[in-house]
Amino acid sequence: MTSATNPPTDLTPFPDHTQLPDSNGTFVKNWQEHPQSILLTDSITPVLKQLHLDGQYCIGQDLGIYWRLTDPPEKGAEAPDWFFVPNVPPLLNGQTRRSYVYWREYIAPLIVLEFVSGDGNEERDKTPWKGKFWIYEQVIRPAFYGIYEVKKASVEVYEFIGGQYQLLPANEHGHYLIAPMGVELGIWPGVYQNVELPWLRWWDLQGNLLLTGDERAEQEHQRAEQEHQRAEQEHQRAKQERQRADRLTAQLRSLGVEPEA
Template sequence: MTSLSALTLPDHTQLPDSDGTFVENLQEHPQSILITDSIRPVLEQLHPDGQYCIGQDSGIYWRLTDPPEKGAEAPDWFYVPNVPPTLNGKMRRSYVLWKEYVAPLIVIEFVSGDGSEERNNTPPSQGEGGNVGKFWVYEQAIRVPYYGIYEVAKAQVEVYHLIDNTYELMQPNERGHYPIAPMGVELGIWQGFYQNAELPWLRWWDAQGNLLLTGEERAEVERQKRERIVEKLRTLSAEQLNALGIDLEMLD
């Protein structure tokens, strides 16, 4: 049965990679970049072989329907461990569960409306016109262990953990963050500037409560550290610098 399914069911190259709708919120793109950029060093440590996949507003096909896109959900962000980022040398157009059999570890939705769509728990038998609620799909069909609902308008994030096949709303820790134990990180809200906008951004922290920085932020930290070192060296005499083998002109 497995071999027959593999031959007859479509893969990511045969399924639509868009339903033709617009992104509803201009913050969604930079928000996705922010959490992707800052989590990559952690994922590279977890997966030194590079076997992981990140999706950003990409379809997860969980059932075969007509039209095909009705059988997919497109989270704003998701992470799948232990799967290759490419297939046959090509970037994935979507993530097809019947070809992978590995569910995402976490999906995150960025709320553009009132949040009802992201919390819709309607099962297939009750969905009007065959529509199924996102919440139900992630909980009962795809069975994603962690589901985050981020609402910038309320400066909050809800995180649900799948326990005994049912989502339970997690409670924040003492830092106001939500631990994602398999990744060794925490998810929470950070108020600050990113890409010239001050907003309550969704961000990662490590298990000790240290903010995970983007590549640009890490470079800025190193630049400031270097400037402090140079300033301290400027207070030394020429003899002291010579004794240390340091040429200040080389550091400028």
């Protein structure tokens, strides 16, 4: 086992994502975690595709970030509920990522999000070498760290500034600017997957909610339905105009006046 205080200088023997466990054997802590992760991924994907035209980025959902070698290996990993890493390939050697191995790729996630299931102490734990907050701030160092509490309908967002995390203030909309992604993060009270909750969601810089694929399809359906209704109304107005013209023509002819004249 490698000592955390004396890390080796030769990284070649370190295992890769195919050799490390892809699960720590624990259950998901609450039902909402998976829908929440899908909601974040689905709605941000069009933005990330525009930011990374080469497709070089990856999203992790309850996926391990290995930051040190331990025995057992999973003790040296943190598994954020959701994270985004720019400028890395989505696949490794043609294989789906089983984990994100920090000592092989060196690029920190741009943002890490934790969904609180308990009292939030675990996500705010600053105990050296053990606490989530300490590991994110002192070792992995994502530019942004968010702590989302569905029970409180709130999210705390920290930005890595000057070697430590500083709590970001919310803007006038109650959102938090994630400038490198060109989006804002905040709470949306609404219905997703048939459940009404204060969901964690993205907005663009103009304050427009970033929609999921289903929401975009529904919006297009409503737009098409509105266009159909407008076309039907125009058709009815034209029909009524023709009927009025026909009645006027009949009245003129009954008076011995030929309309064409």
